[in-house]
Amino acid sequence: MPEPTPLPRCSPEAQGLSSRAVLSWLDALAADDLELHSFMLLRADHVIAEGWWSPYSAARPHHLYSLSKSFTSTAAGCLVADGRLDVDDRVVDHFPESVPDVVGDHLAAMRVRDLLTMRTGHARDVTDALHDAGDGDWVKTFLAQTVEHTPGTHFVYSSAATFMLSALVQRLTGTTLLAFLRERLAPLNFGPAHWIENARGVNLGGWGLHLTTEGIVRFGQLYLNRGHWQGEQVLPAAWVDEATRAHVPPGDEPESDGGDSDWAQGYGYQFWRCRHGAYRADGAFGQFCVVMPRPQAVLAVTAGVGNMQRVLDHTWAHLLAGMGEGPLPTDAASVMLRERCAALSLAVPDIGASWHGTPRDETYRLGANEEGWTTAQLVTDATSCRLTITGPDVQHGIDFGLMAWRENQIDLWGGQEQVLARAGRQPDDTLALTVLLCGPGARWEVTAQHDTLTVYLAPPHHGEGRTVVARLTPAGEEHSQR
Structure with a gap:
């Protein structure tokens, strides 16, 4: 695959953000001992700041964990646009050979939109049951699980639901989820990637995608521009709007802690709503693709953090709050920021400069x-x-x-x-x-x-x-x- 055309670069000041705001964001992350591995900040289709904590590097893909889910829902959106899938399709109709002998009313009522919004009707996350499937048939195992609630009425975050979307994409296209996305999102050229498969060769869907930081920010830019990419409508704008609105009402996330939590703003088609009119794809340990429509910005982050909310808190306080309407005067801090980003390094134990090779x-x-x-x-x-x-x-x-x-x-x-x-x-x-x-x-x-x-x-x-x-x-x- 050819190298992607580089995204245009400019200083933060050229896009209305002081370099000092980015420096203060980096300082705040460090003060909270939040271990980032990389970041790219884009505004108005220009990368205005970026950095990798050595030995992480721009060319190295990172596991996105559940950020993978938003790519899976995007593939579903492409099939909807093609007329090969409808969000109101019954799940069992796509996998007739895998349904149990007795199909209960709740399972029969489960729709593709219920997979997309994590409202399958299960009372708990059933992903472990897929892992434990002795024959490796994850689709059959998913459909065999008891569906306690009417689908569409009960939110349970479950990677198993996203796996079923991956299996559905593969069933309809005859190729893996990743291969299909490479074809349909070819104008983005999101770079080197791989996606872990289960024993039957199905991309995991809910996790397992490995992608570079620039691949993440390109994905965010596609959504920021409502599916438009450099003169081409790659994804219908109507799908972007539908996927990123709150289908699950704010506060339905069981672990939410009220209005100050970015996990309590609602859930769309495998996207989380955020405060400040933003939304995001995210994955465990601080993998983020944060789309901020009002200031026309995207933040991509890979990380190894335990407190993901603090990363978002600092993003709102330092980056979002600093974004103005027009360009700012040139500032010496822009040189400081470039030097700081070039010198980023992971905090690992200190060692000496020589090796005593005692056998x-x-x-x-x-x-x-x-x-x-x-x-x-x-x-x-x-x-x-x-x-x-x-x-x-x-x-x-x-x-x-x-x-x-x-x-x-x-x-x-x-x-x-x-x-x-x-x-x-x-x-x-x-x-x-x-x-x-x-x-x-x-x-x-x-x-x-x-x-x-x-x-x-x-x-x-x-x-x-x-x-x-x-x-x-x-x-x-x-x-x-x-």
Whole structure:
């Protein structure tokens, strides 16, 4: 696929926003210890600020988690525009071979619009049932779940509903959701992407899309311009309006905490409404595509944060509040902003500038842990460092760069994930290894000192953070385990 035509760039001041406002936004995020991996801010179809926290980079796709859902609903919108799908179609009519022997009234009444608005009638999220399906037939498993409420009357956020939209797209087009979107959104050329599939080759729909930050901001620009892209109507404006309005009334989200929450403003076709007349696609740990129609702006963010609301709070307070109507005078702060964005770096443990390559070949036994890891083998010499973590159903072999990042691939969480790994020594001679799971945005911090290996699974992907301690095995026992 050809490289996408670059989006035009200009200073924030040229589009009515002071660079100082962006700097204050970055300061506020840092003060709250909110770990962003990238951002792009677009206004009036121009990128006015952007940055990646090294070693994240512009070319590297990031897991979007539930931000994927908005791409799935967009594919449904394309099929509606083609006349191949209607939001009032009954779900069971599209999958007649997968329905249970007895179809209850509620299941029979479930419409495509109920999948889009997460009002399928289920009393709870049924996604786990799909994961547990012994034969891998997620569609049949979804349709077998009890539908307790009349569809369209009860909101339950459920990735299973979005998976069904993906399965529906594949059924109607004969190709995967991602392949269909590449064709239909070709004018955007949203760049490198991949989407995790289930065992039957269906893109997960509700999560699993990996995309670059620019791919996210291009998607947001398409919606900001009501489906119009550089002279072409790629998506009907009527669909954009329908998808991004509140079908689920404000406050229906069970976890909402009142009017100050951006999760209490209503839900559309796999889009959340926001305060200030904005709306967004979002995913776990701070993946955002925030569309702000009034100031004609889009903010794309990838991150690893636990408190997603705080990212939005700072966005309204610093970015949205600072957007004026006309260009501003040139400001020296624009140079400061460029320098700040060029120097962004992830907060990882400090290491020295040299490598003491004392040869070691050690096996450690890990304590009980939720990852199912049992042993770890650490092998180092003057030019290399390798850590191999094993368990009954897992083996992660990771090669580390010495004081620099080295790329690996491991099987993790249903697919292959790119990993960046760096090894070095701290002032007290502790061996410090950092494993960055680039796609998911997760991180492991490993230290080895004396007879102890400690693996810290960093928040937010691992809750508040979890530590696994491993002890060096005696020499005889070490060899017996290999």
